[in-house]
Amino acid sequence: MKVPTRIPLQLAVPRLQFVRPFHQSIARAANVAPIVGAGPPPDPPTPAARNAQERLERRRKHAELLKTAREIRSAQEGKSETVARRFWKEVTVREVDGALQVHLDARPLRHPNTKAIIRLPLSKPNLASALALEWDILTSAQQATKQHLIPLTSLVCRALDILEDDASNRPEAAKIRTAITNTVLRYLDTDSLLCWAPPAGPHDRRNDAGESLRDVQKKAAEETVSYLTTHVWPGITIEPVLDGHSIVPRKQPEGVREVIQGWVMGLDAWEIAGLERAVLAGKSFVAAARIVAEWSEGAVGTGRMLPLGRFSVEQAAKATSLEVDWQAEQWGEVEDTHDVNQEDVRRQLGSVVLLVSGTGKQRY
Known part of the structure; x- marks a missing residue:
């Protein structure tokens, strides 16, 4: 005699499955806004500079625009960028005690570390003139603290340091x-x-x-x-x-x-x-x-x-x-x-x- 197999009720009755639709938003047509731009159209793109002269001219114009923007911003803030912030007006080369010296007005140029006066041989007038020109193009005393703005001064001071080290009587x-x-x-x-x-x-x-x-x-x-x-x-x-x-x-x-x-x-x-x-x-x-x-x-x-x-x-x-x-x-x-x-x-x-x-x- 076979015993009938009993199936659980929860398996015999099919369960309802929840189906989630893929799209729930209502499709709407795009609303294109009209073009209401004012003024002339922009200039077409220009090719890159093909030589060093064009790049130099482009950088010069860019620097002038930045300078103008700084002056406008400073004027709005009540300041003036055009006022020179360096403490000297003229840079000259003078012969003093058998050596050439660069003078910032009446002050002789000094070594940034030892504070000694920078003295150049009389046989190096071109070096003295170039050193004076380097300081004449500075616009502030703060720039004199940046080595990349006074590379010739750094090189001269290096030579003077070697000269002083050679003349010393120290064991080293x-x-x-x-x-x-x-x-x-x-x-x-x-x-x-x-x-x-x-x-x-x-x-x-x-x-x-x-x-x-x-x-x-x-x-x-x-x-x-x-x-x-x-x-x-x-x-x-x-x-x-x-x-x-x-x-x-x-x-x-x-x-x-x-x-x-x-x-x-x-x-x-x-x-x-x-x-x-x-x-x-x-x-x-x-x-x-x-x-x-x-x-x-x-x-x-x-x-x-x-x-x-x-x-x-x-x-x-x-x-x-x-x-x-x-x-x-x-x-x-x-x-x-x-x-x-x-x-x-x-x-x-x-x-x-x-x-x-x-x-x-x-x-x-």
């Missing part, structure tokens, strides 16, 4: 000179002028003369190295630190570093300060050494003895940035990056030329 004398020598010699092993690209392949770019990047780098390096090994460090051989497909820089032959180190330690205060600035600007020790050697009025200067063309700031800047310029010509430059860096390198190398050069009759 020439400490600054030794630190600078150790710093700049490190760049000899990674010199931007001695790092050459691998040999060009069939698809690599060449210039109008048919030269590859390696050919251009090699030509620039050999010219500078030949000058140095002939007139500055005769008898030594300087080799490229990166050549071919190598990725690990190699050091110079034995004895080269010792000769160059002795030359750096023998520079006067103005020359070694200029060498430090040039090396840090161009990342090239050999290019910086040639600038100092050709332009210096001191004992290491070769410009008065050799009837050769000066290694100009423009030539040095191009030599230290060959690869960057080569890539920018092929792929284009980044606005406000490559152009700003190029101008900054030229500014720093130009300050080195002002620092080490002179009339050749150095008296202090």
Whole structure:
């Protein structure tokens, strides 16, 4: 006898399922508002500036607009931006006690740390005039506290610090000179002028003369190295630190570093300060050494003895940035990056030329 299976009541009776509709809002037609704009239509977009002159003009106009806006805002607040806030009116160069001094009205320019009067040799009138011009374009005393607005003053003070350190009788004398020598010699092993690209392949770019990047780098390096090994460090051989497909820089032959180190330690205060600035600007020790050697009025200067063309700031800047310029010509430059860096390198190398050069009759 079979026992009937009993089904629970809740399973036997179907349950009502709640169904939620997907759309609950009422569709409405779009209500387009009429265009009621006033005035002429906006100007069409203009292409980006294609050269440095156009970019410079655009930045000048932008600066004028910002200045006008500040003046309007200051006038509304009861202030005046046009009033000069610096405490001096005129900047002059004077000869005082056998040295050149920059005067802010009647006050001599002083070292920001030691408060000593900045005294320049009589043989450096161009440096004194450039230093005076740097302070003449400042609009407030507050700007004088910003190092990027007085770069030449900082460089001159660096040379004066080295001069004072060399003349001191302390046991740790020439400490600054030794630190600078150790710093700049490190760049000899990674010199931007001695790092050459691998040999060009069939698809690599060449210039109008048919030269590859390696050919251009090699030509620039050999010219500078030949000058140095002939007139500055005769008898030594300087080799490229990166050549071919190598990725690990190699050091110079034995004895080269010792000769160059002795030359750096023998520079006067103005020359070694200029060498430090040039090396840090161009990342090239050999290019910086040639600038100092050709332009210096001191004992290491070769410009008065050799009837050769000066290694100009423009030539040095191009030599230290060959690869960057080569890539920018092929792929284009980044606005406000490559152009700003190029101008900054030229500014720093130009300050080195002002620092080490002179009339050749150095008296202090």
